[in-house]
Amino acid sequence: MLSVHHGSDTIGHVIFLNTATRSNGFTGLRRVGCAVLLLAVSSVAAVAQPLEDEFVPTYGIGDQMISLNLGLFIPLFFSGGDGIQGTNLSLGGTGHLAWSGFLTDQLAIGGEFGGMFAFSPNGNPLYMVPLAARLTYFLRRFPFEFPLTLAAGISFNSFNESFKVDPIVIPGVGAYWNLNTEWAFGIDLRYWWVPQLYLGQSEISTDDTRFGNFLATTASVLYRF
């Protein structure tokens, strides 16, 4: 359900999505796939009527959004060893695809899948591929909105011959401009905190436990449906 408010009053202009197809999981997946395709192909060329100032959209259960982010990955530091140490990594690239469903007008819950790469001094790549659940709280001042996000999950990390699955926590903040009730564009600043814990269950010493700290700054395209 997506409602359009006029000032503080709902004007009753309600758009219902085709609820008959929601009970069909396959069709639902297909809809998400179509949405991704829409994002990738037509985000830049999205043509929609600009919102008139008097319309303020609100969202509720049943409304969903999907976003695509691409940008820079900035390695910050490792902690947990001999104090704070540099990562020795180059500036890298990152991106993620996120889906969320609205619980209320301000709160959305969902998941994300992404990745990053950066290079060591000898050109060896580090890859991290997080899979995380995310909770988003929206601060709004139409036509702008400022989502505060907290994602948590696991990250598949690979470097040289080493591989490890680590927990990951990604708090973030964004600033978006709504082109219309469906499309929004903005930037996100997200902090990746990756505790890499070695508990003595493998050949690797517990002394190798580190906490990775990184920053991702990305441009984002968001589509609501």
Next chain:
Amino acid sequence: MMQRNKHILVQTTICFVVLLALVVVLAGCTRGTQGIFAELEQEEKIFSNNLGEGPIAELVVSSIDGEDSYVVRKGIRLFWRPVSGEGDLPGEGRWQDLAPPPGARSAAQFLAVANGELYAVFVRESNMDFGLFQREGDFWSEDLLNESLVHRHITGMAVVPGGGSDDDLLVVTAYNRTADSNDERRERRLIVGPQEDSPVVHTFDPTGGDDLQRVVVTDDGPAGAGVATVWMQGNGLWHMPLSELSGAANTINQAGAPAGTSDIAVFSGSTTDDWLVAVTLRGDVWLSRPQDGASISGWRSSENEEPAAQRSGTAFSTIAVVRNAEGDEPGLAVLGTRSQRNTLARGFFDASITPSSDGRPEMRIREPRGNYSSTQMRTSGVERFVVDTTEVTGIDGVRLFALTPNLGLFRADGYSGNAEDRWITE
């Protein structure tokens, strides 16, 4: 509407449960020998000279154009550079191509240095015969191979050191294409002094010794009770008394060796005799004391004939002794591996060697320290190490070279098996 909301909440809950289960199940998934972030934290830029990647088969130290130089065989081509660069930066001396002698194909087969002279075996251009050439200043000599050997297939070359001016150059021939009989054609021979007018020709018994990967000499023990022996590794372990090497033609006997032996070395402790060390493709390290007799009856580190050290899943390709034990200071060896699927068993390992009270060395294998983990060696393997004792200004200790089968040549100055060790790529 209510039903739809409930449906979404159920789906969301299922997603969270699945994610939580993934966290629990996958959190223990770990591969590698070092923490990823910890490894990154320690990585350093590896200095690279211009030799590049590729298979490095041999490295010797010889005089080229009047300068002490390193000569390497990279594939079938030869390269050289001065031992000392022009400056203090590591590897500043650039590698240059060393052209083959006139009349030889560009494919170099073997390298060796005897009595300070560089020898190389090339295939001659006129036919498929081998030629033995000596570097003389800026040029190669004429083919020096004794006429009686020209139709023989050379499968290895090595040197038995004799104190600098009395070295013996050896080649192994495995096939004589002009021999009359099949038996004679297949006969394997060890030629001592193939460049001499009258080389000494020994015969391997039984037919074996196809090649000559390693030649070491063990002494006759502190009291001279044993027999100084030449040990030859290559398709089996062969031996003959050192005193007979340059004597009359003789038969070379095969010694018992641990199964899968890939290389041998000699280790001597301050209070012990020489020990033969053998590494195997099964991941074992064996010790034997040849002073017990020229013919080895068993390889052992203890009475029950166990390997001195083991690393399961690892194929050891080579061993080199970096330093012998002195007093309480343990000796140090490096063990190369042959690259294989097991990513934890690539690269190389350090081995400390400590003589025990009964004189029997004890070995302990460990991961190398220093910047080793930043190098590509760990993803490959090491076919051979060369320990260079040439004195170089500013370098305390030996230079250790690691010859890899695909990633070129690595070098560590003053290698001592500690955290200060620094590898660069040549």
